[in-house]
Amino acid sequence: MRLKQTLAPLLAVFLLVNSIYTAKVAEIIVRTQGAVTTDKDFVLAYTGIKPGDTFDRAAVVRDIDALKATDRFSFVNIEAKQIDPDHISLIYVLELKPRLKSVPVIIGAREIGQRKIRNLLDLKVGDPVDDSLLAVKTSKIVEEYHKRFFHAARVTWSIELDKNEEFADVVISITENAKSSVRSITFTGNKNVSSRELKDILYTKTWNILSFLNKRGVFEAELLERDRVIISEYYRNLGFLDVAVENPEIYLSFHKIYIVFNIREGNRYKVDKISLTGNSIFDDKTLAPYLTLKPGDIASSGKINNIQTAIENHYRSRGYIKTYINTSISNADEPDTVNVSFALSEGTLVYTGNIEIRGNVQTRDSVARRELLVYPGEVFNQPALKRSERVLENLGFFSSVVSYERPTLLEDRLDIVFDVTEKPTGQFMIGAGYSSVDKIIGYVELSQGNFDLFGWPSLKGAGQKVRARAQLGTRRTDLELSFIENWFLDRKLSFGVDLYYRERGYLSSNFDERRISGAITLGKPLKVFFRRANLRYGLEEISIYDVSDN
Template sequence: MRHFSGWMRPAPFAIWVASICALLGAISARAQNPQAAQGPPIIKSIDVQYTGPGTVSKERILAQMRTKVGQPYSDQVVEQDIETLYKTGSVLNVRIFAQPEGNGVKVIVAVQTRSIVREIEIDGAEQVKAKRLRKEIKLKLNQPVNEQELDEARQKIVEVYQGRGYNDVSVQFRVDPIDEKRGTARVVFTVNEGLKGAVRQIHFEGNEHFSEKVLRKQMKTRGKTLVYFLDKSGRLDEVQLEQDLDKIREWYQNHGYIDVQIKDTRKERTKNGPMILTIVIAEGPQYHVGKLTISGYQATSEQKIRALLKMKEGSVYSPKQLRDDAKAVADAYGSGGYVDLVVLPEGTPAGPARIDVHYKIEEGDRSFVERINIAGNTRTKDKVIRREVLLAPGDVFNTVRVDTTKKRLENLGYFAKVETYPEDTDIPGRKDLTILVQEKRTGSLTFGGGFSTIDKLVGFAELTQGNFDLLNWPGFTGAGQKFRLRIQYGTERKDFILVLTEPYFLDRRLALSGQVFYDEANYLSAQYDQRNYGFAIELRKPINAFIYATLGYQLQDVDIFNVDPSASEAIQSQEGSTVESKIFSSLVFDRRDNPLLTRRGQRVTLSPYIAGGFLGGDTQIYGFDLEGSQ
């Protein structure tokens, strides 16, 4: 037994050989099974399965997808494919999933397509021809059924009828199948015209503290005017009427009448058809502020906070003023860097027609700017954006300046969307300011033609770019420069102008503008023609928020030609070419709220100029212009 036991004990050399063989076997097994170390399975085939009729071909569905045969299967790509298929508007429901197939997967696209519109019917249209309504709704045949487009078409029919005085009109639509196997359908609009008669007047009952004129100003629904075909007055839209009633409630509540109610809205027709709206109001009592308390402040005093509030103890209680006061407190804190501030205004009933107001303040920590990050600008240069930013790294994180920065970027006209928000950093008391922009098209090409008694026949073409870059060939965009080229040619006039403006010359708030022009006019007089051509440069410098100054130089040649022999000696003496060398300037005070649609504000311009003298040229003149508008 002792000999048998010794034969079973392995030698050290045998153990070493066995270990090597086991290691090599493991490596060999791993090499023979590479699937264990590989990523997602490979797509072997794609099958499109239809629920109902297949109105979209398999080839068209596969062409919209990024999932392809031979590629690794990806859930993320599948989600994008589903989103893309929905965006086509031809798919009602879609589901994409994978099934094992051999050493890969088979992708199943289960899809339910939309029916195709083959016919459009309009029932009940008597006062307006169905042919006219079809032109207005602009629905196309042989397109997938789209509920949103059908509802827009329904609303368009309602607008057509309301424009003709049928304010009681109602329109419904339905989709009827024609051939279910082929997936074709018929859209039927059913019109209930109602009685004709536009809204003539709007009256109020129960309005003791506000006149009908004041309340009507809160509404978009209006009585019919002489220009009803332009301002769409006299129409009754139930949705708009509900919004108008909400505006009236809001108006009353913002003036202290918190319990105001709209009791009834009567619609009465006269014998001839026009409608009279009567809105019955129960105003209720006017509420006032009882006690006003503030809590949670540490970095400032209650006295300073109360100074910011316009709604004080004893004042008329107004939800709007409550929000405005909370915003004023938030801006005051925000200008000091309290980015995480929370102001919670609360109103609590405190007896008959009395409300106590409490402001709960959560200050948070004061923050400073660590970095300014800009994202989303694929064309616009960083410096064009940064020069509009009113903060710099190390500054107090002033939220008021951040809001102003956002408005300045929006006013550039380069971006469809501008977002600004703070981001936490690893450094206590430091936050990054992130500016996220979404760019939009800033150039345009327009052309046209016309005829007038003065210009006669004339055509024009104009190219503009609001975000131009002279040195960025071939795109020529991104530097924030302004470019304009206009050519106008007609039987009585010929014009050419090329303008380029650099709003931040030498990276300063100094705008430099240059232009080259050529103007030829045959309509100024029956006795002569005139041609002006030359160039001008101008500098513009803002002095403060409302005042700016300009200084420029212009050199032009004024040519009088084709002078009638019967013209006066004064006109004949001007025949030929005259050179004008002029320096011009201006000082402008502008406090208008909007340069185009001005509702309030003033603009005053003082413009001195001088030509000739030490400037040379043939024209000797000096003077000034003073203009003002209110």
């Protein structure tokens, strides 16, 4: 009897829950907590459950997520109420976020201007606000303070509701505290390398009296991992191949930061033997000049890597771009010595196919192509390809240059693609000033670094350079015009024209001076001695006028 009394309520609950999961939704009710109500049509527009649908728990979760995503509600819940065994009511219980009534009030910001802080908050009048939103927004302010040494800065906020709880004022309170800075960097276990030597190679530096100018002492956590790696590399370059540098220990005392690097140096190794294997295309004698390490030398990991790179470049500049080297370092018979072996996989000879340049909307294809150091039909030269990237970047026409190889139907051919992104190459400057000699003076200057003299109407894309400047004052006049063609007659020969007109009224009280000048210049880059040779021819006319009778 007692068992029946216990099971009866449990069975009733089970049947009730089971009936809810199989019931249909008869109606949807929207209930708002707080003084401000919400529009039912707005809620239904963002929800998927409709009257007549069978109750679906997954659909309820989706509706809750959809309403939260509108960013208008600080509380969202859905309740199910049984009407009869086959039907339920769904009740959406919501609480609206108040809307920002006015621009947030900022208190305590001295190091960072209020305009900067408002930009970080990115809040506009009428935006919904609550504590979760302000927690995210103010974290950006804290990050900005950390960048400026203020690691002890604290940011709090308050939301002040109006009487209807529909709108709210937000007050941001900032306690900046003192600046944080790295006051000391110490090392343990560095028996063979001095602490001063290690400090010199670190990205992180300690604070000094000039830190407000040179930013020394800035603490950046991401730099510490780079510092740990660079210490390891420094030791390995000195032959300590087993070195281990632990993650640095950081101690914070209010606004002062102390960093400790723990180092296990290990033994210092020398080279016993160095060998090449797998090279059949180029013999040992050809590759021997690249083996800069000899038996008895310190086993520097940097020099070992340089040897590998040099041998790879030897192959890849001669068409064997799929050459790979497996470098192994093993313990030799003698203590603290190692054998270094370079095992080559040479690959096959590859030639350059087509060369394509993409993204040069304004710059002519020929202007970029003439600067390349790789050519179709030649043996593929990978180092020259990388140098071509740098040459295109140095033109000043592109913000980025990326090259890659593209397979073709022929196994011994690879196309080359250069993806470039153009950047603005024109400049306009204007200014004014005053000096005791020139008195009032103003200037205007126009320049274009990717000019096209004959490319009307855009006048861009031929790689020419033009500059025009006018400087006018009460006692002087300067007019200048210059033009440079870096590939004159389609040769690596520059041709330049310079014209100027100058008037001076301050050289003497008895006369004024006028100078009119013009010059042409031919220049050619050189590979030896001087980097460039220029030949210049100019004419200048000097006139004296307004001569005083005295």
